[in-house]
Amino acid sequence: MNQLTSPPLRHTTAPVLQLDGITKRFNGVHALNGVRLSLQPGQVMALIGENGAGKSTLVKTLTGIHRPDAGTILLDGKAVSFASPQQAMAAGITAVHQETVMFDELSVAENIYVGRHPTRGASGRIDWAGIEAAAEQLFARLEVDLPVRARVRDLSVAQRHFVEIARALSQDARVVIMDEPTAALSQREIRELYRIIAQLRAAGTAVIFISHKFDEIFEVADSYTVLRDGQYVADGQLADITEAELVALMVGRSVHNAYPKANVTIGAPLLEVQGLSHPSEFDNVSFTLRRGEILGFYGLVGAGRSEVMQALFGLTANVRGTVQLAGQPARFRTPNEAIARGLAYVPEDRQQHGAHLSLPILQNITLPILSQFGFLLRPRAEARLAGRLAQQLELKAGYLTQHVAELSGGNQQKVVLGKWLATQPQVIILDEPTKGIDIGSKAAVHRFISELVADGLSVILVSSELPEVLGLADRIVVMRQGRVVSEFSRAQATPESVVAAASGVALANVAELA
Known part of the structure; x- marks a missing residue:
């Protein structure tokens, strides 16, 4: 049961945010497929799913980083479409990420109002005193003691989160998304964050809370939505479900x-x-x-x-x-x-660390063992080895001299596998x-x-x-x-x-x- 407030009430107000049939593909692969979601003002909803369930893609879609291929986003009952994070933020949807993105050399107050500094009079000069006063009012509202002139580079992770929350409040955010916000926080900082979430809820701000920690989910949220393999699975009130039942919804398949x-x-x-x-x-x-x-x-x-x-x-x-x-x-x-x-290691990020996209398939596969071909490379030997591994891996490509950047993600991964198998580990x-x-x-x-x-x-x-x-x-x-x-x-x-x-x-x- 939620420990921050009394047992949550069933929401009867109109949704502030609704998703219907949200679909997003990357290179033909569904990252999201017909996702639906409904969020009321003052509701803290836990968005739950395994790694790869589609949570991050959904967040990026809500905050204007991605545009859905199909489906509708309704904000206060009206269809919206965001071409950028700035548009999403202006509409009242903002995110607090595990790893914050700020201007480290600017002050706390400047980060809160960056890009929309208030000005004074006809001169159009930035009202620095007004910015700092407004920032102080925001932190007073959050009951957080944070000097508004401090450089962001000198802040802790928790303090950076508080700055992002203040920035959201400064724009009258209707929906605040918190994506693994406690990952790098101490227990004291986590309790402080919980208190602020309770404040947001009391003020009518809706919160989407993403966490893999079930104790956090049950303590801070009052409802849940479960995604699996990019699809909606279930939603409901956390008071009506157990941790075991949530786990079963997350995994729910024979393998x-x-x-x-x-x-x-x-x-x-x-x-x-x-x-x-x-x-x-x-x-x-x-x-x-x-x-x-x-x-x-x-x-x-x-x-x-x-x-x-x-x-x-x-x-x-x-x-x-x-x-x-x-x-x-x-x-x-x-x-x-x-x-x-x-020993061979095939890294997670094949494009950044696994393959040289600007080089041909052949050269990628033989790159770790160039010394075996002598100073003057033997093209026929290289081609035989690359050809054998490409065939073994069922690589789909027009020719071995084709650049890896031209291949699909799956075939790029096969090239990386072939590259390390060439070392005979x-x-x-x-x-x-x-x-x-x-x-x-x-x-x-x-x-x-x-x-x-x-x-x-x-x-x-x-x-x-x-x-x-x-x-x-x-x-x-x-x-x-x-x-x-x-x-x-x-x-x-x-x-x-x-x-x-x-x-x-x-x-x-x-x-x-x-």
Whole structure:
């Protein structure tokens, strides 16, 4: 039950915001598909879903970053369309993000009124005294002690959030979206944020609250809407539902028969990690990867999974702990050392860190092993290797000299996979290998992952898609807030138990709710 106020009343006023049939595609892939939502004044609604459920795309659509391909946004009953965040903000919709975007060298007051400074008289000069006085009134209304002349660069994360909330209030925001606002806050700062949310609700401002933490959801919100795979699933009052039932709505699908899984005999330990720690990213991470095994890593936003993998690959400094590969010490200071020992890492962001979009397919695939071709490259040998891997990966391209930028997202990912397979690794780390690619390409990547272990490789699969990790992994390691919190065998893992561990929710007999 909501602990900030008495049990929430059923809303009977007209909605301030309604969405009907909101659809958004990227390269033919549905990020949102027919989403609907209704929000009343003074309502705090929790927007709930797994990673990849469409929450971020919906926020960007509401705030004018994306324009929907189909559907209607109604504000106070009138259809609206935003071509920019400025238009959305002027209409009364604003967002407070986990990572705030401000002008660090400007003062608090200047950030609140940036782009719309009030002026004095016919001279048109900026009314600096008026700006500061108005900012002070906003913080007095929020009951927050924050000097309006302070530089934003000197503020804490919580104080930056308060500045964004003040900016929203200065524009008479009707809807405030809070996207993982507590991720980097202390408990004291979180309680302060809760108090401000209660103030917004009392003043009639509607709030969309996005969080993976169920304790926060039940404490701060009075209603919920659940998205799954870009689609609306359910909505209702939080007083009428349990944490277990919400988890079941989030995951709600059978997965094991939907993914190819080669019958491979799991061998001896190949990669052994003990007490891997970093001062700010993760702490005391230990796990073992066996020969011929797919080891899944699951966790919510900020769990630290990618940071651990980057550290293993030699991309991170100041890391403590021990690593052994094939029985030998294997703490890599650089990616070159990791590659030489048979470790490959396919990063989450294929366009920024995985592929060179301006280079041809052929050169992308052979880039990590150029030294094998000598100083004067042997084009035929390069072409044979690239051709073999392209065929194995079912790459759809006109020719090997085609630039990677011209390929679909799924085929770009196949090029990145081919690039690292060319190094002939013992262990391959796949970080979100199917993120943002179409269903057909996902199926091809899933088949290929299964084939990798059948051919003798060991795979670490980092995925925010629960069906993917449940369907492919032999074991699943669950991380939360930089630590390993649970490990499940394939037989033990259920959608509910894995999400519960990742969320820090204690659920009794949750499987019965599926």
